[in-house]
Amino acid sequence: MADIEVKDKGKGGKKPGQKKHTTRVDLTPMVDLGFLLITFFMLTTSMLKPQTMEISVPSKDKVQEDEQNKVKASQAITILIGKQNKLYYYFGAQENGIDPKLEETDYSAEGLRKILMTRNAEVMNNVSQLKLDKANRKVSEEDYTKKLSEFKAAKSAPTVMIMACDDSNYKNLVDVLDEMNICNIARYAIVNITPYDLGLIDKKTPPAK
Amino acid sequence: MPKVKVPRKSTTVDMTAMCDVAFLLLNFFIMTSNFVAKEPIVVAIPSSVAEIKIPERDIVTVLIDKDGKVFFGLDTQQDRKEVLDNVGKAYSINFTDKELIEFSKINMSGVPIEKMKAFLASKPEVRDSKEAAIGIPADSLNNQFKVWMKTAKQVNSKLRIAIKADQETPYKVVKSVMGTLQDIKENRYNLITSLKEVSTK
Secondary structure (H helix, E strand, C coil), X not given: CCCCCCCCCCCCCCCCCCCCCCCCCCCHHHHHHHHHHHHHHHHHECCCCCEEEEEECCCCCCCHHHXXXXXXXXXXXXXXXXCCCCEEEEECCXXXXXXXXXXXXXXXCCCHHHHHHHHCHHHHXXXXXXXXXXXXXXXXXXXXXXXXXXXXXXCCCCEEEEEECCCCEHHHHHHHHHHHHHCCCCCEEEEECCHHHHHHHHHHCCCCC | CCCCCCCCCCCCCCCHHHHHHHHHHHHHHHXXXXXXXXXXXXXXXXXXXXXXXXXXXXXEEEEECCCCCEEEEECCXXXXXXXXXXXXXXXXXXXXXXXXXXXXXXXXXXXCHHHHHHHHHCCHHHHHCHHHCCCCCECCCCEHHHHHHHHHHHHCCCCEEEEEECCCCEXXXXXXXXXXXXXXXXXXXXXXXXXXXXXXX
């Protein structure tokens, strides 16, 4: 192959016919094989492990109703995931028969995220300050996690209820859950949509017929 | 001046070093590789900013495709065998050893239990075909999925649940799966997503 034999003419009184064998083995095919296998393994392996989002939901036998009622109306945000990638939200709850104002928004950074960030401004500020401190090594890893959960659990932080209607898709749900992560909201729950909330959406969007 | 003698050099390059490198890399890839698991259906997972990596072992994957078919996957062969055996018992179907071994080779299953015997007896080509990917019944009338999950948890209590669903999956299906998990008191689970970069400012 890449080998050009430099022939030694049998000068040194060697008998003709007796060949001098070198112990050298041409390794080129072996290298070829090695790289072939490397390519194979590189292509078949999944180096990138997928990310996961951890969620925990309340168990069914707990009295869920109580839990929901405890949410202070002033801190409550209800997010309604509608069909065809529509997204609605309202603050508070129905009071004295007056419906809360339902607003439409979207999944972009200017939409839901902005709203949540304004509502959660205090926590956001605290957290970003903490992250800055951590980057400058002012706080230790332990303190960081401790403080982070402390900030997130602040009393003033909003509580978000996520309701998805049956016609929405999974991506919508993940997107909303994602916004919770981005906006450092610790208190949120996925709740079954109520007929009342469906009614609100219907009122907002008059039938197009 | 004496004549400069140009030595005749051979063009042979010593391949030993290169060979070493090649095999070193090969070793690395063999050691670190975990093969791309074959899944009966292709799902496009949604993206999120979550950065938690999924654990390597002891996970049970629930795969949901956009038509709402549910698949069930365990990561160790031993678990798979035991789970099938127990699920079979729950539906009074007895699986032979051969069938159990055959099942333990399958990464993800999505076959109603009454069709499982026929499925295991069929050829691998038939098994991989789209027609064979029926999905496990997960509705309230015939919730085999619940039995599968319950059995899996009994067999290996360390199992973590990972839900891998298609972006387009209707929320209805996801809700019913989550509801089922709630029924068997599984309140913590992971949603598998791909990474997305997001600026907070």
